[in-house]
Amino acid sequence: MRILVSGGAGYIGSHTTLQLIASGHDAVIVDDFSRSKRSVVPRLEALAGRSIEVREVDLTHVPATEALVADGGFEAVIHFAGLKAVGESVEKPIEYYSNNLGSTLSLLAAMRRHGVPKFVFSSSATVYGENASVPMKEEFPTSATNPYGWTKVMQEQILRDAAVADPSLRVALLRYFNPVGAHASGTIGEDPSGIPNNLMPLIAQVAVGRRQKLLIYGDDYPTPDGTGRRDYLHVEDLAAGHVAALDRLGTAPGVSTWNLGTGTPTSVKEMVDAFARACGHELPVEIAPRRPGDVAESYADPSRAEAELGWRAGRTIDQMCVDTWRWQSNNPDGYPA
Numbered sequence: 001m002r003i004l005v006s007g008g009a010g011y012i013g014s015h016t017t018l019q020l021i022a023s024g025h026d027a028v029i030v031d032d033f034s035r036s037k038r039s040v041v042p043r044l045e046a047l048a049g050r051s052i053e054v055r056e057v058d059l060t061h062v063p064a065t066e067a068l069v070a071d072g073g074f075e076a077v078i079h080f081a082g083l084k085a086v087g088e089s090v091e092k093p094i095e096y097y098s099n100n101l102g103s104t105l106s107l108l109a110a111m112r113r114h115g116v117p118k119f120v121f122s123s124s125a126t127v128y129g130e131n132a133s134v135p136m137k138e139e140f141p142t143s144a145t146n147p148y149g150w151t152k153v154m155q156e157q158i159l160r161d162a163a164v165a166d167p168s169l170r171v172a173l174l175r176y177f178n179p180v181g182a183h184a185s186g187t188i189g190e191d192p193s194g195i196p197n198n199l200m201p202l203i204a205q206v207a208v209g210r211r212q213k214l215l216i217y218g219d220d221y222p223t224p225d226g227t228g229r230r231d232y233l234h235v236e237d238l239a240a241g242h243v244a245a246l247d248r249l250g251t252a253p254g255v256s257t258w259n260l261g262t263g264t265p266t267s268v269k270e271m272v273d274a275f276a277r278a279c280g281h282e283l284p285v286e287i288a289p290r291r292p293g294d295v296a297e298s299y300a301d302p303s304r305a306e307a308e309l310g311w312r313a314g315r316t317i318d319q320m321c322v323d324t325w326r327w328q329s330n331n332p333d334g335y336p337a
């Protein structure tokens with residue numbers, strides 16, 4: 001299949017692009033490089049052993065997206081591109097809604113015009129909102145607590161409505177839990193722009209000496225060690241989930257929703273300890289107040305993806321830390337400009 005990978009230069013997009021190529025697909029990256037670096041591309045090409053077509057397009061630009069899809073010959077779009085910082089979304093809601101919803105809308109319009117039938121969407125466990133019980137199941141109601149989360153809820157709804165109106169459209173809504181880790185080569189990985197928001201890149205930057213210490217946001221949660229528990233999954237397992245979902249869309253009509261997680265929660269303290277084992281030294285931490293909006297626990301019921309996709313996230317927390325450390329220690333400042 002010839003597949004358009006939006007945000008293919010980003011963290012999850014880059015790992016997925018490689019696995020698509022390894023599975024025999026022809027992946028074309030479209031990225032505006034607003035939050036990713038061009039220098040990821042030669043690294044991907046080295047790992048893939050072939051050149052990769054890259055198009056620089058702002059997907060909120062309707063005519064540019066139309067032109068991209070019109071002459072692309074694509075059978076599927078995997079849509080990773082989007083803004084994803086929760087705190088920033090509270091400061092800049094209009095930018096978040098117009099960017100995240102705008103890109104999905106212009107892609108869908110272009111796909112309809114040119115008969116592209118498959119859409120795989122990067123959704124998030126954030127759509128379960130703050131009052132969901134654990135483990136989280138796909139049939140739970142959706143809601144959000146910040147503009148970023150609402151863009152995911154709304155994009156899911158847009159895709160469901162589009163599929164009702166156009167029975168030839170096949171959609172996978174992939175609800176990611178907490179992706180971490182890096183490619184085993186240590187040459188591609190997560191390189192957040194600015195101050196990271198997520199636990200793993202923060203731990204990695206502390207370990208490599210870019211930051212002084214890790215703040216642990218709350219140790220008084222109703223969890224075994226008092227720190228928040230999340231469902232971390234290796235980005236290589238997550239990438240494999242996209243390949244499996246794409247294959248499954250060959251036979252699944254309409255909209256399919258799949259949680260992508262391990263089903264097993266890990267606490268902040270457990271993650272810090274695992275990372276210390278991986279990097280070989282203790283990490284300075286300080287207990288801080290809870291972060292507003294955080295829940296005590298979030299983890300998937302991944303049984304639907306297991307049953308329907310034959311997919312499981314099998315890599316361990318130790319593997320996630322070892323691979324993150326290889327990437328971070330080889331690239332302490334991330335990708336070159």
Ligand code: UDP
Nearest residue numbers: 197198199202215216217228229230268294
């Ligand atoms: N966390 C923390 N310190 C940080 C960043 C995150 O203690 O500097 C905790 C956070 O409270 C949560 C877990 O790490 O319990 C995962 O946070 P992240 O932002 O990575 O994911 P999310 O909360 O969105 O699932």
